[in-house]
Amino acid sequence: METQITGRRAAAALRRREPLRLRTELKAVLYLVPFLIPFAVFYLWPVCRGIWMSLHVWGIRGMEKYVGIANYDKIFNNPDFYVYLWHSFYFVLLCTPTVIALGLILALLINERIWFRTAIRSAFFLPYVLSVSVISFIWLHLFDAKNGPVNALLGLLGAGELNWLTDRGLVWWAITIVTDWWTVGFVMVLFLAGLQEIPPDHYEAAKIDGAGAWQRFRHITMPGLSSVMKIQIFYQVIGSLKLFGQVQIMTGGGPGDSTNTMIRYIYVTGFKKDMFGLASAQSIVFCVIMLMIAAIQFKLTDRKDG
């Protein structure tokens, strides 16, 4: 009975408010249009077209024939797919923790009152503004086994010749070093912003209570950074999964296929082997996997917030 009444009352209230709500909704849509149109034209439409392509044999000359889900069948029956998918995830495991740890350490250092703060901050941020091809070519030369500065430096320390880009054991580390160097500036800047939002009086109070540096970091800094941290992890996981340029330029997926990632696999299938239908299907599968990961991450971080 009670629920019925409240239900009816709510319905009445809703009806009364309807014209107003419709107007606000319309207004919202109107404001969104400038975003929605380019989004639909440049993003949604290509995605839909990709789905359509993925159901066909599609060569350089365009559509050849409709094959239904045969392309998807082919993907899941090819052991290469799982290998390259693992490579993409392996890179996430290598790169995300290292770049976040480094970024945090740099941010903490720069947040202190040290000399040449701005200069140091700019120096670390500088690589981030370069394009992936530039940084890849720089490190391609730095890592050169015979004439590269990295090996020359290590040689002074007594190390032998290291084949950074053609040794299975080293190549992932080489790619990780490059990517960390490239993106750590951005991670650092976000953490710096986070650090500056933590009120200094918290630290003062903790100091008065006799908390040590580690305790202050553990109980004030870390919780204060948690929201920034979540965003960082999210960005880095997605960014690492999209690894392409560095391996394409520096290793060509090699030695063998040991640094071939999902994105490079899709690129080779489409643009090198002219199998655009199969490549579209691969992109769709990978896109779904990435969306699932994003959804899981959102879920996890949401729960912590609540």
Place this chain on the structure above:
Amino acid sequence: MKMKKKSATLLTTGMALTLALAGCGNGSNNNNAASSAPASGSASAPASSQAASTGNGGSAVEITFWNMFGGGEGDFVDQIIKGFNDSQKEVVVKQLRLESNEYYAKLGTALSSGKGPDVAVAHVDRISPFVKAKQIVPVDDLASKVGLDLSQITASNLQSVTYDGKPYAVPLDTHFHMFYYNKDLLKKADLLNEDGTPKLGEMTPEGFEKTLAQIQSKVPDIQALAVNTPYFQEPFLNLYYEAGGDILNADMTKAAINNDKALSVLKFYMDVYKNKYADLNDKNPWDSFSNGKAAFWFGGVWEAGVLLGDASKNIGAMPLPPIFGSQTHWASSHLLVVPSYVSAEKQEASAKFMKYFSEVGGSTWGKAGHVPANANVTASDEYKSLPYRDQFIEAQKTVKFAPQTDKYTTIVTTIAESLQNIIFGSESPEDGLKDMEKQINEVLDN
């Protein structure tokens, strides 16, 4: 208050619009950059042809010429185009130079959408799909219209562009690999004859390895043979063709690569790597050889300018030695093709340009290293006076072009990938070849 709110709304709307417009502009800019080729090709052609025709008294036909040549090769093409434009007043050639990595994606798009070049460069192993889709025209009638005698073209080149008895392109050149050798290093290894040619010993895989071993023992700090590891399919195909192998069977329905010949070639190279005659980790073997860090190199004829042009390098060239029996070796060829959508008038104009490129431009093109397809050019004294060109012509006689299948790009990429897995030890040669066979058959069945 109300006023203020209104202006705030206006402001936000304005900002949103600006952002959207900026975004839009960006999007279409990117779009242009990515596919500038067809767009600018078609858009600029009419506009500038008007300009050209007014400049030339209204008679000149302007044609758009697409190519992918960069660097040194590009300079020679510029010279040829300039020479053609200056030599007559009927046709003006405008070129559009595209990034070589994306060239075929763009040319393919242009051909299927019917907007793009009036004449274009293509590699011989790439035209099958275009011929099959009737996107390029046969050139025999065009050639006779403008007086280009196709019998001047070397027979093997003409054969390579012939489908159902009709030539679909004008071959410009043949390019392949030569056996380059560093005379200084060979002298140190006691392997140089009086006349400056190398002493190569017995022509078998074992015999050649013995030669390499001698270089290694006498000149230890260098590679005896620089192997093109990053593009390993090239050195592989050269020796595999020498051994008498084929990628596909005769009617091009099945892979024919999983056999003892391929296996013995792979085992030879693995041996060369294992014994350190070649460095598997060398990512720039062409530089290693050019800088005197390797004694032998299977290098492209297009490297002739760099390697043979500088006398201080003391490098010589000869046809690839018949290590695996025959002298047959891999080759490709640059062609000029005319798309089907081009109007009759422009087709004829394009044919005039092709005639010039073949007959006159050929000698310029020969300087780039490629062996010109026009036999009159290769017979000329001007061409023969270039260093080692007699050797080039000799090597040209035993070339083998890619099978005429429209799946060749896919097949050769598959081969390249599997070979990388084999030489870097992810797969045994036996498994790798089996895998290659399976993948190629899948591609052919599609």
